[in-house]
Amino acid sequence: MLPLERQKKILDLLMIKNVLKLPELTAELDISIDTLRRDLNTLTSQGKIEKIYGGVKLVQAKFGESSMDERMIKQLEEKENIARKCSQLISDGDCIYLDSGSTTYHIAKYVKHKKLLTVVTNSIPIVQELMDSSVELIIIGGKIRHHEQSVIAYDYLFNFQGLNIQKAFICCSGITIDRGISDYNLEEAVTRKKIVEQAGQVYVAADSSKFGKDVTISIAPLERVDAIITDHHVNAELVHKFKKLRTNLVIAE
Known part of the structure; x- marks a missing residue:
């Protein structure tokens, strides 16, 4: 080993x-x-x-957002299942956005062999994962956020309006029915808000621990999200509530 x-x-x-x-x-x-x-x-x-x-x-994580390295090894099986389910929503020829996050990172591993796929991302680990594949890669411009291994977008460096993103797969730190999806970091949230506005379809890849949390910065209400892909540990009562909403709740077994 x-x-x-x-x-x-x-x-x-x-x-x-x-x-x-x-x-x-x-x-x-x-x-x-x-x-x-x-x-x-x-x-x-x-x-x-x-x-x-x-x-x-x-070492106990400080209150708030844990580091990318810490999240990479937490609930690994659940994240792999979620990523595999997300990859089934991606077709040859798509232009997709993969957000910076431990769950979306795993999606990259399952789309390497898609044909004529374009991936827009702000995640350095995703770029590294796809570097030797045939996937067309576009990384947004901005400041490197070392803790998250991501790029925080600046309007004067990256023109979101010029993108035709068909499907966006984003992460978050909190999900509630009343308040929608939220995150800890303002700059990450701003980038995600822009992507949500721009994308044709918005998918949230989030393990079940994110539900019931409404954290610092609001990203989008649930009505702007087409589906949330999560693991089978999600609360049964919550599954029932989602049946009445526009947003689909997809359980990755």
Whole structure:
């Protein structure tokens, strides 16, 4: 197992059990204590874990938006399922927008072999994922947001009006029936608002933990969203409520 794979496995284990002893980790990963210490030193220097007496624990995320790296490893199976379902809505020849986010990143992995596909994005990881594919890539211009690995758009650098985006797949941090979709960061929200206004169809890719949250900045009301693609852990009562709305709730099994 490569160091990056081991380090990801360590973080996955800590997501399940917040504190782990060193003997538990060496047994689970089948590695020596010296190899484990090197991996733990790397993760500690990245600010992802904290060493405690005889073991390690996850660094608690600050209130609000967690980092892209943290979100990449949370609810991974659910996000993969959501991404796979989203990819089924994308056809050869489409011009789509893939938002910066851990769930939309996974969509990129499933559309690499689509023919004559154009992807507009503000996500650096998505650009990297599609770089060696035949997909036509357009990245918006603006300021790099290091924490999110995204580009925050500026009107004088990018002309949204010139785009013919047929389908937009965006992320958010909160979803409520009354208030719609919302996010923590103003600049990210501004970019998403522009895309929502511009796109022919708007899809929100969001795991079930986002429902019931109305966070800092409003992006759009639900009536502007064609569908929300989420995982099977979504509340059954909420599923029933969505049946009365224009916005479709699609469950990715």
